[in-house]
Amino acid sequence: MIWLDTILQGVLLGGLYALFAAGLSLVFGIMRLVNLAHGDLIVFGAYMILIVVSVLGLHPFLAALVAAPVMFVFGWVLQKAVLNRTLGDDILPPLLVTFGLSIVLQNGLLEGFSADSQRISMGALETASVSVGPISAGVLPLMTFASAILVIVALNQLFYRTAIGRAFRATSDDPVTASLMGIRPDRVFATATAIAMLVVTIAALYLGTRANFDPNVGPARLIYAFEAVIIGGLGSLWGTLAGGIIIGVAQTLGAAINPEWQILAGHVAFLLVLLIRPRGLFPRGH
Amino acid sequence: MALLETDGLTARYGDFQALFGVDITLNEGETVAIIGANGAGKTTLMRSITGVLRNEARQIRHKDVEIGHLPADTIMKRGIAMVPEGRKLFPSLTVEENLIIGGQHKGGRDLGDRIDSVLSRFTGGPDPMALAAGHDGMGHWTLETIYALFPILRERRMTPGTALSGGQQQMVAIGRALMSNPDVLLCDEISLGLAPVVIRDIYAALPKIRESGASVIVVEQDISQALAVADRVYCMMEGRITLEGRPDAISRDDIHAAYFGDAA
Ligand SMILES: Nc1ncnc2c1ncn2[C@@H]1O[C@H](COP(=O)(O)OP(=O)(O)OP(=O)(O)O)[C@@H](O)[C@H]1O
Ligand SMILES: [Mg+2]
Numbered sequence: 429m430i431w432l433d434t435i436l437q438g439v440l441l442g443g444l445y446a447l448f449a450a451g452l453s454l455v456f457g458i459m460r461l462v463n464l465a466h467g468d469l470i471v472f473g474a475y476m477i478l479i480v481v482s483v484l485g486l487h488p489f490l491a492a493l494v495a496a497p498v499m500f501v502f503g504w505v506l507q508k509a510v511l512n513r514t515l516g517d518d519i520l521p522p523l524l525v526t527f528g529l530s531i532v533l534q535n536g537l538l539e540g541f542s543a544d545s546q547r548i549s550m551g552a553l554e555t556a557s558v559s560v561g562p563i564s565a566g567v568l569p570l571m572t573f574a575s576a577i578l579v580i581v582a583l584n585q586l587f588y589r590t591a592i593g594r595a596f597r598a599t600s601d602d603p604v605t606a607s608l609m610g611i612r613p614d615r616v617f618a619t620a621t622a623i624a625m626l627v628v629t630i631a632a633l634y635l636g637t638r639a640n641f642d643p644n645v646g647p648a649r650l651i652y653a654f655e656a657v658i659i660g661g662l663g664s665l666w667g668t669l670a671g672g673i674i675i676g677v678a679q680t681l682g683a684a685i686n687p688e689w690q691i692l693a694g695h696v697a698f699l700l701v702l703l704i705r706p707r708g709l710f711p712r713g714h
Numbered sequence: 715m716a717l718l719e720t721d722g723l724t725a726r727y728g729d730f731q732a733l734f735g736v737d738i739t740l741n742e743g744e745t746v747a748i749i750g751a752n753g754a755g756k757t758t759l760m761r762s763i764t765g766v767l768r769n770e771a772r773q774i775r776h777k778d779v780e781i782g783h784l785p786a787d788t789i790m791k792r793g794i795a796m797v798p799e800g801r802k803l804f805p806s807l808t809v810e811e812n813l814i815i816g817g818q819h820k821g822g823r824d825l826g827d828r829i830d831s832v833l834s835r836f837t838g839g840p841d842p843m844a845l846a847a848g849h850d851g852m853g854h855w856t857l858e859t860i861y862a863l864f865p866i867l868r869e870r871r872m873t874p875g876t877a878l879s880g881g882q883q884q885m886v887a888i889g890r891a892l893m894s895n896p897d898v899l900l901c902d903e904i905s906l907g908l909a910p911v912v913i914r915d916i917y918a919a920l921p922k923i924r925e926s927g928a929s930v931i932v933v934e935q936d937i938s939q940a941l942a943v944a945d946r947v948y949c950m951m952e953g954r955i956t957l958e959g960r961p962d963a964i965s966r967d968d969i970h971a972a973y974f975g976d977a978a
Binding site for chain 1: 764786795820
C-alpha cells in the first residue's frame with residue numbers, strides 16, 4: 429500500500445510539472461521558440477501573486493485572478509517588443525535573448541525582494557487532505573492536478589475548436605501563407621505568449637503555495653518542465669502531462685527508496701524514455 | 715481607372731535583382747495571363763503584389779490607392795487574394811478548416827487591426843482599418859458555394875488538406891482564396907504537375923469565378939492554356955515584360971521571341 433501511495437503522490441506531482449510545462453509547450457508548438465526564461469516567468473508570477481496577497485489581502489486564488497490579466501498583457505508586450513525580433517531561420521537568437529531575459533528577471537527579483545525564500549500562504553488548505561481507504565492525498569496536490577487537466581483541456585479546445593486556434597495552427601505550419609490569409613504572424617505570436625502567461629499564472633499559484641521559492645528557483649523548475657515536454661513528444665499537451673507524470677512518479681519512487689535519489693531518479697527516467705522513444709511518447713504528426 | 719496596376723515595379727532578393735521596372739495593368743472584369751520561362755520573375759511579381767515582398771508604395775496601386783508598402787495581411791483585407799505557387803495548404807488543418815481560414819480575417823475588423831488603427835493616429839503609420847475599408851469580404855462565396863463549385867471537397871471536408879490528390883489540393887487552394895470574396899484573384903501556376911483532365915476541371919471553374927465579380931491574373935507556363943482563357947497576355951523574361959497583347963493579336967513568333975529572347 430505504501431507503494432500505491434508513493435505512486436499517487438508522484439502522479440499528482442506530475443500534474444505540477446505539466447502545469448510548469450504547458451505554457452512552454454504552447455509557445456514552442458506555435459513559434460518554435462524555446463523560452464529559457466519560462467521558469468523565471470513562473471517565479472515572477474509567484475511574486476506578483478504574493479504582492480497582491482499582501483497588499484490587497486486577497487486569498488491567493490483571487491490574487492491569481494488579479495495577476496492573470498497583468499501577466500497576459502506583459503506576455504503580449506514581451507512577445508511584440510522583444511521576442512518577435514528574435515524569430516527567424518536561426519534558432520540561436522531566441523535562446524540567447526530568453527537566456528538574457530532569465531538573468532534580468534532573476535536579478536530584478538533579487539533586487540526587489542532579496543534572496544529570502546517566500547511562501548504564499550493558503551491557510552488550512554495547505555495541510556488539508558482526503559483519504560480513500562488507506563490512501564490519502566493532499567487537497568492542494570489534487571487541485572494542482574485538476575488544474576493541469578483543466579488547462580490542457582482548455583488549451584486543446586482553444587487550439588482545435590476556435591478561430592484563434594485555427595490561426596495558431598496555420599501560422600505554425602507556414603507564417604508566409606498565413607499572412608496571405610489576412611493573419612499577421614507577429615500578432616498571433618503575441619496572443620500565444622499572452623495566453624501562455626495565463627497558464628504561467630496558474631503554475632505560479634501552485635509553485636508559490638506548495639513550496640518555498642526565491643528569485644533563483646526558476647531554472648531548476650524549468651528543467652522538469654523541459655523533460656516533461658520532451659518525453660511527452662513536442663507539441664502534444666497530453667503527452668506533456670504523461671511526461672510530467674513519469675518524472676513525478678520516478679522522483680517519488682526514487683525518494684521512497686533513498687531520499688537522495690529523488691532528483692536523480694527523475695532524470696534517469698527521462699533518459700530511459702528517450703532511449704526507447706527518441707521522439708517522445710506522443711510526437712505530433714505521427 | 716485600372717483595378718490594379720504596377721508602375722516601374724522592382725524587386726530584389728538581397729543583392730539579386732529579380733524585377734526591373736515591371737508595368738502591368740488589370741482592369742475590372744478582366745482575366746490576364748502572365749507567361750514566361752522558369753525564373754522569369756512571375757512568382758516574384760505575385761509576391762510583390764500580395765505584400766509578401768515589400769516595395770515602394772507608389773509601385774503598386776489598387777483602386778487608385780498606393781499599396782506597394784503594405785503588409786500581406788492588409789493587402790488581403792483590401793480584396794486581393796492569392797492562390798500561391800505549390801498550393802501551400804496548411805497540413806494541420808482539415809480541408810474545411812483550410813477553406814474557413816481563407817475567409818476568417820476578411821474585411822479587416824479583428825482586434826489587432828482595431829488596436830493598430832488607433833495607434834496609427836499617434837505614430838502616423840498606415841491605418842489598417844482605413845486601408846481595408848472599401849472591402850467587406852461579403853459576396854457570392856461561402857463554404858456552401860465553394861462546395862457547389864468543387865463538390866468533391868464536401869466529401870473530403872474532414873480530411874487533412876495535404877492528404878488529397880494534387881488536383882483536389884488545388885481546388886482547396888482556390889476555394890480558400892475565394893472565401894474572402896476578393897475583387898482580385900491571383901493564381902500562380904494552378905495547372906503545374908496536374909493531368910490534362912484535372913487541369914480542365916480546374917479551369918472550368920474560371921467562368922464562375924469571373925461571374926462572382928473577381929478579376930483574375932493567372933500565371934501559366936502552359937502557353938496555349940493561357941491564350942485560351944485570357945483577355946490579355948503578358949510575357950516575362952529575366953524580370954522584364956517582353957510582350958503584351960490580346961491573344962488573337964499576337965503571333966506564335968512574337969511569343970517565341972518574348973519567351974526565349976532573340977537569341978533563341
Ligand atoms: N527566395 C529567393 N531568393 C533569391 N532568389 C530568388 C528567390 N526566389 C526567386 N529567386 C530568383 O528570382 C528569379 C525569379 O524567380 P521567380 O520565382 O519569380 O520566377 P518564376 O517566373 O516564378 O519561375 P517558375 O516558373 O520556375 O515558377 C529567379 O532567378 C530566381 O532564382
Ligand atoms: Mg513561379
